[in-house]
Amino acid sequence: MDARTSDAARPVLEAPDIARVLTRIAHEIVERAKGADDVVLLGIPTRGVFLARRLAARLEEITGKPGRIPVGSLDITMYRDDLRLRPARALARTEIPDDGIDGRLVVLVDDVLFSGRTIRAALDALGDIGRPRAVQLAVLVDRGHRELPIRADYVGKNLPTSLRETVKVQLTEEDGRDSVLLGLRETTPADGK
């Protein structure tokens, strides 16, 4: 996506903003789940996984239970509805915490919520893994343009965008820095995110 994002991409969230936003989401999760006792965080690769780990660290701080919040990852590649539009993709890791997800509150974590198709695929994938008590969704950025009846429970930042714009999340673990960049698409292929 980098190549298609013009140089004029401007940051809409910087590292301190991202840190603040994640702390807020962690507090909201604790509040809504009344203590986060049965919460399982599942990040959607690639960047959702790093966000899920950061959220888990904050939840452990807030609830004072170090190492007690299960975190995992959920690769949705095999469940995508656009597989036949592109060459088969390499798979990412699915890592379900040892205690599983049955009867737990699963919070899916992703970087950008756009069409909602990724989350639809994630819900299908979850159904093959177990039966959670409930599923919620936390995203760093909601950029709108939903194509399915899906919404997020926890949103870092609502970012109204046009379809000509790109939203690029950078995280230290993958990109060396924390930021959310808003840029312009140079060409306009229908893109997944």
Added chain:
Amino acid sequence: MKRHLISAADLSRDDAVLILDTAEELARLADRPIKKLPTLRGRTVVNLFFEDSTRTRISFEAAAKRLSADVINFSAKGSSVSKGESLKDTALTLEAMGADAVVIRHHASGAPHRLATSGWINGAVVNAGDGTHEHPTQALLDAFTVRRHLSPAASGVGQDLAGRRITIVGDVLHSRVARSNVHLLSTLGAEVTLVAPPTLVPFGVESWPCEVSYDLDAVVGKTDAVMMLRVQRERMNAAFFPTEREYARRYGLDGDRMARMPEHAIVMHPGPMNRGMEITAEVADSDRCTAVEQVANGVSIRMAVLYLLLGGNESAVAAARTEESK
């Protein structure tokens, strides 16, 4: 649009590593309550078997079903082939039924290639063993097994087999498994040594990317994996060695030879095993023998191959894409 897996020699290092990595992720499916993915829903995979096979056919069938493809099994016995139907007419029939992929095993070397390049069918062709030519998915699952055992960190994801010493012992002449393995393992950077009686070393082996030795004892001490080949009695129409006992003594793997292998080295066998011939029961039943594990890995590898060939709008394996332009 065509995408095929005919020969292990067509795979580049990156293709091979992509297949192994994909298989590594798919292998984790085995631990889940629902061992199924919806990825190939509505696709039809035909298993076209002109030669007897249990594990390869079942393995492809399990792989296709775990990816939710529809599977049609076609074996030459009891079909129109026994009434004299040609490969071409069989292929046209399958095409009319809308096969998205044809997994073919044939007693004639080159049959899968003919099927893939003839224009008879539009689907992908996967070679499941042709004559004494190639058996690429077996080589892939062998490489996968070696990588899992020898690179324990993260099961070796992203890595090749650079510098690993792998010895292939036995009936190389009749072995499509050996041929595919030599190509694939050398592509992945491993040093391959063939060990066989001179009568069972194929003509033209000098051009293969491997060493040849006639003495198993000289090689066994410095190898990371020993791959025992089955002595293929059904393909032996001449006397290739004096007696079975002599073969077993010189080229069979027994407890003594296994004890001289390095601590970490594994013993592999593509199956079916002739116990007492190329491998003793003691070795076959030891912890170091990966034969059963290879069968399990076979399903993951075949899922990976079917997914990468059929999962997208074009093949994710570059070698298979270039086949298109041939």
